[in-house]
Amino acid sequence: MKILKRLGRGLLLIIGLLAVVLGLFAWQLTPDYDGEKALKHLTENVQVYYDTFGIPHIYGENEMDAFRALGYVHAQDRLWQMELLRRIASGRLAEVFGEELVKTDKFFLALGVDDVSAKTVSELNQNEISVQLSQAYLDGVNEFIAEGATPIEFYLTGIDKEPFELKDVYNTMGYMAFSFAMAHKTDPLLTQIKDRLGYEYIRDLPINSDSTSLRIQSSPLAAADSVKRNVVDGVMASLERLSIPLFEGSNSWVLSPEKTKNGKVIFANDPHIGFSQPSVWYEAHVSTPGYEKYGYHLAGVPFPLLGHDRTLAYGMTMFENDDIDFYYEETHATDYQKYRKGSSWVNYETVYKTIKVKDAEDVRFSYKKTHRGPILNGLADQIAGDRPVSMWWVYTEAKNKVLNALYEMSHARDRTEFENSLKDIHAPGLNIMYGDVEGNVAWWASAKLYHIPDSVNTKFIFEPNEGLPTLKQYLDFSNNPHAINPESHYVYSANNQPDSIGGRLYPGYYLPENRARRIVQLLDAKDDWDIRSVSKMINDVTSPVNIEIVKNLLDKIDTEGLNAEQLEIVGKLKEWKGDYPLDSIEATVYHRWLYLVLRNIFQDELGKALFDAMQNTHFLKRTIAPIIVNENSIWWDNISTEARETPSDIITEAFRQAWLALSVSLGQDSSKWEWHRVHTLEHAHPIGQLESLRPYFNVGPFPVNGSREVINNMYFPYTEDGIYKVSSGPSTRRVIDFSDVENSISILPTGQSGNPFSPHYKDQAEMYIKGEFRKMMMNKEEIVKTSESLLIFKPADMD
Numbered sequence: 001m002k003i004l005k006r007l008g009r010g011l012l013l014i015i016g017l018l019a020v021v022l023g024l025f026a027w028q029l030t031p032d033y034d035g036e037k038a039l040k041h042l043t044e045n046v047q048v049y050y051d052t053f054g055i056p057h058i059y060g061e062n063e064m065d066a067f068r069a070l071g072y073v074h075a076q077d078r079l080w081q082m083e084l085l086r087r088i089a090s091g092r093l094a095e096v097f098g099e100e101l102v103k104t105d106k107f108f109l110a111l112g113v114d115d116v117s118a119k120t121v122s123e124l125n126q127n128e129i130s131v132q133l134s135q136a137y138l139d140g141v142n143e144f145i146a147e148g149a150t151p152i153e154f155y156l157t158g159i160d161k162e163p164f165e166l167k168d169v170y171n172t173m174g175y176m177a178f179s180f181a182m183a184h185k186t187d188p189l190l191t192q193i194k195d196r197l198g199y200e201y202i203r204d205l206p207i208n209s210d211s212t213s214l215r216i217q218s219s220p221l222a223a224a225d226s227v228k229r230n231v232v233d234g235v236m237a238s239l240e241r242l243s244i245p246l247f248e249g250s251n252s253w254v255l256s257p258e259k260t261k262n263g264k265v266i267f268a269n270d271p272h273i274g275f276s277q278p279s280v281w282y283e284a285h286v287s288t289p290g291y292e293k294y295g296y297h298l299a300g301v302p303f304p305l306l307g308h309d310r311t312l313a314y315g316m317t318m319f320e321n322d323d324i325d326f327y328y329e330e331t332h333a334t335d336y337q338k339y340r341k342g343s344s345w346v347n348y349e350t351v352y353k354t355i356k357v358k359d360a361e362d363v364r365f366s367y368k369k370t371h372r373g374p375i376l377n378g379l380a381d382q383i384a385g386d387r388p389v390s391m392w393w394v395y396t397e398a399k400n401k402v403l404n405a406l407y408e409m410s411h412a413r414d415r416t417e418f419e420n421s422l423k424d425i426h427a428p429g430l431n432i433m434y435g436d437v438e439g440n441v442a443w444w445a446s447a448k449l450y451h452i453p454d455s456v457n458t459k460f461i462f463e464p465n466e467g468l469p470t471l472k473q474y475l476d477f478s479n480n481p482h483a484i485n486p487e488s489h490y491v492y493s494a495n496n497q498p499d500s501i502g503g504r505l506y507p508g509y510y511l512p513e514n515r516a517r518r519i520v521q522l523l524d525a526k527d528d529w530d531i532r533s534v535s536k537m538i539n540d541v542t543s544p545v546n547i548e549i550v551k552n553l554l555d556k557i558d559t560e561g562l563n564a565e566q567l568e569i570v571g572k573l574k575e576w577k578g579d580y581p582l583d584s585i586e587a588t589v590y591h592r593w594l595y596l597v598l599r600n601i602f603q604d605e606l607g608k609a610l611f612d613a614m615q616n617t618h619f620l621k622r623t624i625a626p627i628i629v630n631e632n633s634i635w636w637d638n639i640s641t642e643a644r645e646t647p648s649d650i651i652t653e654a655f656r657q658a659w660l661a662l663s664v665s666l667g668q669d670s671s672k673w674e675w676h677r678v679h680t681l682e683h684a685h686p687i688g689q690l691e692s693l694r695p696y697f698n699v700g701p702f703p704v705n706g707s708r709e710v711i712n713n714m715y716f717p718y719t720e721d722g723i724y725k726v727s728s729g730p731s732t733r734r735v736i737d738f739s740d741v742e743n744s745i746s747i748l749p750t751g752q753s754g755n756p757f758s759p760h761y762k763d764q765a766e767m768y769i770k771g772e773f774r775k776m777m778m779n780k781e782e783i784v785k786t787s788e789s790l791l792i793f794k795p796a797d798m799d
Helices: 002-029 063-089 099-111 113-122 129-147 152-157 166-180 183-197 233-241 402-411 415-424 514-524 531-537 544-556 564-575 585-615 618-629 647-666 765-769 780-786
Strands: 035-039 046-050 056-059 247-255 266-274 282-288 291-297 306-308 312-318 324-328 338-341 344-347 349-355 363-369 389-393 430-436 441-446 482-484 490-493 679-683 699-703 728-730 733-737 745-747 789-795
Touching: 035 063, 035 129, 046 063, 056 063, 056 780, 063 099, 063 113, 063 129, 063 152, 063 166, 063 282, 063 291, 063 789, 099 113, 099 166, 099 233, 099 349, 099 363, 113 166, 129 166, 129 402, 166 402, 183 324, 183 585, 183 618, 247 430, 247 441, 247 514, 247 728, 266 306, 266 312, 266 430, 266 531, 291 402, 306 733, 312 415, 402 415, 415 430, 415 441, 430 490, 441 490, 490 514, 514 544, 531 733, 544 564, 544 585, 544 618, 544 647, 564 585, 564 647, 585 618, 585 647, 699 765
Parallel strands: 035 789, 056 282
Antiparallel strands: 046 056, 046 789, 247 266, 247 312, 247 490, 266 728, 266 733, 282 291, 291 306, 306 312, 312 430, 324 389, 338 344, 349 363, 430 441, 441 482, 679 699, 733 745
16 A cells, blocks of 8 residues: 555656646747847837737837837747748648648649749849838747747647748738639639530529629719649648638728718728638737837738728728639640640740658659640649640739738828829739728729730630730729729628729629628618627628528428428528527528538539539529529439429428438427537637647637628538538628727637737637627827736847
8 A cells, every 4th residue: 555655646746747847848838928038130129018918019119120029029929820821832831741732732833923932032122111121020030930939830740940031921922812813713613514514504603794783883082624623622622621721702891981970980891711720810019100000910921911000991802803814725746845825836844843741752743834824734633634724823924012012001191102002912802991080981902904805704714726815904003993982981892793993894703792782781771880880790690692592492492291390490481580690590491401402403413523612612602592593594403313303393302301411410309400509610720630639729619600691701611411610701800990099999710829828829719709809909008008018129239
């Protein structure tokens, strides 16, 4: 017994020592939010006050010093995220995660973003202030890399920290531009449908510019075969598995003084981006004698993409314009190294690359390029066949001035200066939203648009000698869709079809009118908006379009043979308001039913792989409402049966299938089929893929209200099991009231820090789920008085 007691004491001592060691290790990795640090190249002290949510408020005597401090504090909270984002476009994910990411690296290297980034940096004027501030920011990042704690993810993956350079900034922005683009998901897929089934099947799909649904109105200044499925299915799936944020959609509206209770502009914005941990935005308030901005930063990018000060506010949604073209190339019959260029045969350019792979030999590969861009065949499993397909992308073809545009946006002092900054955004296409203290509200579609004749359909792969020329006729920025102080007294964007000043609709991959209709419905109804009512609206979960869809479904259902409980659900759906609270039964039934209707309409012609790829496109979202009312669509008939099915047959059978599926997955009692049981949000971290580490790195899961294409757009992919894991949604919710700008509000999905040992890793997560907000503090006296910690940077001794 004494021996056992001694062994027990020894075991407890070992456990205690291990706990102390682990505690010290965790403490050593926790970000430093207070104390003093020497920072190279500083000329004056910089004070960083951290508020109760870990937001840094950076006060410097000049911008260069402030941006160096910004780089340091950004890195200590988000270095791992910076590392991941810079590796995507440069084809360096396999170096961290192994052979499974080789195909993804090949694809991104062939896109050419890394090469374009290197070329852009080599041509920069080093004397430009935007370049100097960017380098100051990177100096701060690299100082943390050299002197600060190594994030735990670097230990777990076994990679070394490396300094950042300007090319990394451009690569991160290049990845952002790629993730916005929908052509990769759409054009080859539609070409496959056309080639397999014929044009009659294409006619019922709303693939072109939408001339019938609600459009964002432009307004001048007022007084006051080769493709098996989706080109990027595998690429996107790899990035989703790594919990890397993908840019999806967004909402924004800006109210003129005539629409607000206090007679000042109110600005609202919630960009929709793939959920991840950490969340995509890093908030920072930077203040110097000549500059102040409360901004939202991408990891590794010095200038905020969203921001405000006491004078103006800006944000964005995705434009969704078409800026990618695919071409079939004709290879010479006997010399496979040549392709046709006009009337001549010229050599393909062969590009050689090497990919470093974790725990494996380097992978050397090559791909071909034409004058249009890379040949996609052989870069991904999704491309098969002998016909070469090349890709032209405005991002890699036009001169890249995006970094300078971000600098000018963040430093603009009025509407005119701000508008002038936007012409340098060539890609990705963005709807830039604007409001200011003078009462101006505005929206600009910013992108380098080019002439597309009405006779050219850009949604298919162009045949040889057809389609758009490689040398595009670019339009002047003044011709882009925009609105300044319109008669409606508000501007808005929900990724829907924009109007054009010239009356011509620019082709793109726009989302359906669902959110736009709800936004306009709510904004038109009142003229006394305040920050409280706008914050309620930004959490709205009602879809007027879904009410119409379910009505049209119910009009076609054959209720004969339905039992009493099924008829009761039908009755509830007739009274449904199209909303998505956690206790909604109607929401659960509607989405299960709608998915099975879509599957029964399309999968017999397309097969499972193409149907699954189609679900990832915006045009399918635009298809849902019109095809339900189109009783003559060729898609209704099930080609695998001898009978000719009617819409009623398909819809009724889908309802029975939905009932059976819900009974199996959620139980026989339909009163318990509540939305919270199937609709959840978990913020995933790449390391959280390991089940044993999931509780320490992932945040959630949480039951969550909202749904696809409502203002609180909690998007999820449809799945066979009917469990809807939210994949993207509001990456922040911001409301800025110029009648009281210092009490403007926002929220992040999880927390400010990406460091699992930080108290700010997930301290906003439950607030976010509940639709709550916190203050975006700008008053220095209040910040100093309420701050939890103070970090002071002092000039390092350079002797």
